[in-house]
Amino acid sequence: MTIKISIDCMGGDHGPAVTVAAAVAFAKREPDVEFLLVGLEENIHAELKKNHASQHPRIKVIHASETVEMDDPIEVALRRKKDSSMRVAVTQVKEGNAQACVSAGNTGALMAVSRYVLKTMQGVDRPAIFGMLPNQKNKPTYMLDLGANVDCEPLHLHQFAIMGSVLVSALEGREKPSIGLLNVGEEDIKGNDVVKKTAQLLRADHERGLLNFYGNVEGNDIFKGTTDIVVCDGFVGNVTLKAAEGMGRFVKTTLTEAFKSSPLNILGAIIARGALKSISRTMNPSNYNGGSLLGLRGIVFKSHGSADKYSYEWAIQRAFDAAKNDVLTRISTSMAILMPVADPATPDNNDQTAQKIA
Amino acid sequence: MTIKISIDCMGGDHGPAVTVAAAVAFAKREPDVEFLLVGLEENIHAELKKNHASQHPRIKVIHASETVEMDDPIEVALRRKKDSSMRVAVTQVKEGNAQACVSAGNTGALMAVSRYVLKTMQGVDRPAIFGMLPNQKNKPTYMLDLGANVDCEPLHLHQFAIMGSVLVSALEGREKPSIGLLNVGEEDIKGNDVVKKTAQLLRADHERGLLNFYGNVEGNDIFKGTTDIVVCDGFVGNVTLKAAEGMGRFVKTTLTEAFKSSPLNILGAIIARGALKSISRTMNPSNYNGGSLLGLRGIVFKSHGSADKYSYEWAIQRAFDAAKNDVLTRISTSMAILMPVADPATPDNNDQTAQKIA
Numbered sequence: 001m002t003i004k005i006s007i008d009c010m011g012g013d014h015g016p017a018v019t020v021a022a023a024v025a026f027a028k029r030e031p032d033v034e035f036l037l038v039g040l041e042e043n044i045h046a047e048l049k050k051n052h053a054s055q056h057p058r059i060k061v062i063h064a065s066e067t068v069e070m071d072d073p074i075e076v077a078l079r080r081k082k083d084s085s086m087r088v089a090v091t092q093v094k095e096g097n098a099q100a101c102v103s104a105g106n107t108g109a110l111m112a113v114s115r116y117v118l119k120t121m122q123g124v125d126r127p128a129i130f131g132m133l134p135n136q137k138n139k140p141t142y143m144l145d146l147g148a149n150v151d152c153e154p155l156h157l158h159q160f161a162i163m164g165s166v167l168v169s170a171l172e173g174r175e176k177p178s179i180g181l182l183n184v185g186e187e188d189i190k191g192n193d194v195v196k197k198t199a200q201l202l203r204a205d206h207e208r209g210l211l212n213f214y215g216n217v218e219g220n221d222i223f224k225g226t227t228d229i230v231v232c233d234g235f236v237g238n239v240t241l242k243a244a245e246g247m248g249r250f251v252k253t254t255l256t257e258a259f260k261s262s263p264l265n266i267l268g269a270i271i272a273r274g275a276l277k278s279i280s281r282t283m284n285p286s287n288y289n290g291g292s293l294l295g296l297r298g299i300v301f302k303s304h305g306s307a308d309k310y311s312y313e314w315a316i317q318r319a320f321d322a323a324k325n326d327v328l329t330r331i332s333t334s335m336a337i338l339m340p341v342a343d344p345a346t347p348d349n350n351d352q353t354a355q356k357i358a
Numbered sequence: 359m360t361i362k363i364s365i366d367c368m369g370g371d372h373g374p375a376v377t378v379a380a381a382v383a384f385a386k387r388e389p390d391v392e393f394l395l396v397g398l399e400e401n402i403h404a405e406l407k408k409n410h411a412s413q414h415p416r417i418k419v420i421h422a423s424e425t426v427e428m429d430d431p432i433e434v435a436l437r438r439k440k441d442s443s444m445r446v447a448v449t450q451v452k453e454g455n456a457q458a459c460v461s462a463g464n465t466g467a468l469m470a471v472s473r474y475v476l477k478t479m480q481g482v483d484r485p486a487i488f489g490m491l492p493n494q495k496n497k498p499t500y501m502l503d504l505g506a507n508v509d510c511e512p513l514h515l516h517q518f519a520i521m522g523s524v525l526v527s528a529l530e531g532r533e534k535p536s537i538g539l540l541n542v543g544e545e546d547i548k549g550n551d552v553v554k555k556t557a558q559l560l561r562a563d564h565e566r567g568l569l570n571f572y573g574n575v576e577g578n579d580i581f582k583g584t585t586d587i588v589v590c591d592g593f594v595g596n597v598t599l600k601a602a603e604g605m606g607r608f609v610k611t612t613l614t615e616a617f618k619s620s621p622l623n624i625l626g627a628i629i630a631r632g633a634l635k636s637i638s639r640t641m642n643p644s645n646y647n648g649g650s651l652l653g654l655r656g657i658v659f660k661s662h663g664s665a666d667k668y669s670y671e672w673a674i675q676r677a678f679d680a681a682k683n684d685v686l687t688r689i690s691t692s693m694a695i696l697m698p699v700a701d702p703a704t705p706d707n708n709d710q711t712a713q714k715i716a
Contacts, residue, residue, distance in 0.1 A: 070543075070545060071545040071546070071547055073547055107542075107543075108547075108548075134608070135608065136607070136608050136611050147542055150542060150549055150550040151550045151551075182597060183597075184465075184505055184508060184592070184593055184596040184597065185428075185465075187428060187429040188429070189429060189431055189466075190466075191508055191593070192508040192509045192593060193509075218596075218597070218600045219596070219597040219598060219599065219600030219601030219602070219603070219604055220600045220601065220603050220604025220607070221604065222601055222604060223601070223604035223605050223607065223608040224604060224607075224608075232597075234542070235542055235549070235550060235594065236593065236594055236597055238542040238576075238577070239540060239541075239542065239576070239577040239590075239594055239597075239598055240577065240597055240598055240601045241577065242576045242577030242578045243577030243578065243580055243581070243598045243601055243602060244577070244601060244602075244605055245577070245578050246577055246578030246579065246580060246581035246582060247581050247602055247605045247606075248605070249494070249578070249581065249582075250492070250493065250494050250581040250582075251609050251641065253494050254637055254640050254641065255637060258630075258632075258633035258634070258636045258637045259630060259633045261632070261633060261636070262632065262633075264629055264630065264632065265629075265630040265632055265633040266630075267629050267630070268626045268627065268628070268629035268630020268631075268633065269626065269630055269633070270626070271622055271623075271625050271626035271629060272616075272617060272622065272623040272624075272625070272626020272627055272630065273626075274616075274619075274620065274622065274623055275616035275617045275619060275620075275623040275626065275627070276616070278616045278619070279612055279613060279616045282612050282616075283609065283612065
């Protein structure tokens with residue numbers, strides 16, 4: 001089955017130079033993909049030419065006259081730039097022309113535009129960014145929110161836990177993965193009011209057999225693999241993710257410098273190059289690029305703004321896999337069942353809620 | 359000059375088994391230190407015996423009948439356990455019997471007890487935990503708050519920036535180190551209200567020539583060494599620090615496994631053992647243990663609860679260096695000058711504020 005993916009080519013720090021190049025590379029190795037490259041036609045065609053793919057049969061260009069900048073306020077992205085590459089790319093999913101969309105653009109804008117265009121799933125108040133980090137148990141630690149919601153109430157963290165549980169369950173084919181709540185300590189008394197109240201909600205769900213709540217986890221538990229899923233607000237999640245990536249790069253530099261520091265070390269590095277390659281693979285932060293916007297009625301993946309071609313290809317890969325496995329259909333039913341019924345006093349109009357993210 | 363350090367021997371996950379052993383090891387290599395080991399006499403003496411230091415001329419035991427547990431609420435530590443090892447150890451600093459105190463106990467309790475016993479410096483509303491992380495520029499990134507204040511207002515983050523600036527200036531002997539505000543993006547529009555308002559305060563100070571404010575930094579900037587100091591609230595700081603430590607351990611495991619995975623890799627590791635040692639030294643999270651409680655009228659260092667003997671020794675080393683360099687006197691004057699004058703409407707009674715940390 002062919003999977004169609006729309007790409008917001010103008011998004012990210014490097015624009016088409018990265019996004020188009022990555023799409024071309026992916027199309028060359030994956031016969032089951034078709035791309036809709038969205039953005040300034042001229043720029044996209046120039047990049048396609050550079051990548052010897054002007055006539056690629058599975059790559060189509062869709063012109064969008066505007067670009068959401070990294071420092072555009074959400075209102076601008078949402079109201080003033082109606083023909084932005086971001087919005088047009090997301091609209092391809094809404095209209096069924098694509099099964100997934102990938103963007104490296106401004107996170108807040110992408111979330112607002114996606115919510116506005118695609119709407120949220122039943123019972124979901126705020127979508128979250130969902131991603132994975134490596135751990136010592138040689139499996140991923142799934143984590144959310146990685147940056148969509150910089151201010152969260154217990155209700156939101158509770159919903160993130162349910163969404164994460166359902167998605168991981170669908171992805172890994174097993175019931176009730178374990179959930180940890182990111183905090184400054186394991187003990188119940190630790191943390192601020194928001195996490196304490198969230199813990200109460202999650203414990204209640206655990207007792208009712210709905211979720212497998214482990215309890216509080218700390219920063220180091222992410223890499224220990226203490227729980228399958230780690231739930232936190234988007235501020236903490238984003239900082240932690242980027243800190244981990246920064247540390248990954250630091251490790252790489254330290255390794256390279258140390259192994260180049262003397263002829264003996266160089267020799268050792270040549271002999272043990274297999275080990276070094278395997279370390280580099282495990283530690284490469286690019287392998288973990290691509291967070292899914294969870295809770296929407298459509299698949300949208302967010303790549304880091306600073307992603308290079310290799311890293312952007314990973315985000316495309318993630319989106320491709322999610323669409324291929326039909327994750328969306330698989331989770332939306334379970335989600336509707338598990339989600340606590342929204343308080344009727346709280347307006348949950350999707351068009352309104354899209355405006356709330358700030 | 360002899361530096362006297364009081365140790366809360368009962369604090370931390372391992373109690374005297376780690377704290378006493380670390381103090382003995384430190385005393386054996388550092389002739390200019392004297393220890394006051396505070397806690398349950400019997401337990402401390404038993405550990406001293408195990409470490410062949412029962413009659414050590416520079417180690418004195420002070421009995422304290424109670425212990426603050428890791429899950430004790432702050433009120434319990436503050437009001438009900440007046441003879442706790444933590445409180446008695448901090449009191450040694452207050453009474454001039456010790457120049458610094460080290461504890462691996464419950465962070466919230468240590469902060470509350472230290473504030474209550476020692477009081478805060480003039481102009482400081484809330485002390486913060488100050489520590490350092492390694493970066494690619496081969497110098498430390500100083501970071502605060504690492505866990506004392508899980509909820510912060512712009513006023514507090516502003517004070518942390520001033521305290522950090524003065525301390526780093528004193529430690530490194532240069533004017534106005536650069537300050538970054540930890541956020542989810544570099545752009546001014548990024549983040550929640552608290553960081554946005556803090557950025558305004560810091561920009562105003564920068565324009566008045568009081569501080570060197572770089573602007574927003576992201577998680578990866580900590581390890582890039584973009585700024586000398588990174589300011590954040592205690593929740594984010596604590597999670598980030600522990601995540602970095604967890605990742606450090608993950609790197610170590612990955613390295614060890616990769617280099618043991620085949621005879622060729624083992625050979626390479628033997629030949630390049632110099633490189634591996636240097637990597638292990640740079641990456642060892644224990645080297646970064648020991649955060650100072652900044653903003654108090656006395657030197658208190660917090661070690662991680664889970665610290666082992668080696669790691670705890672580092673916390674002692676930090677406290678020893680701070681006392682030896684008389685950091686406290688050097689910073690308290692500058693701090694009083696730089697600190698914005700507190701709103702007289704806000705009560706700033708130390709005894710009252712000690713109760714606010716929750």
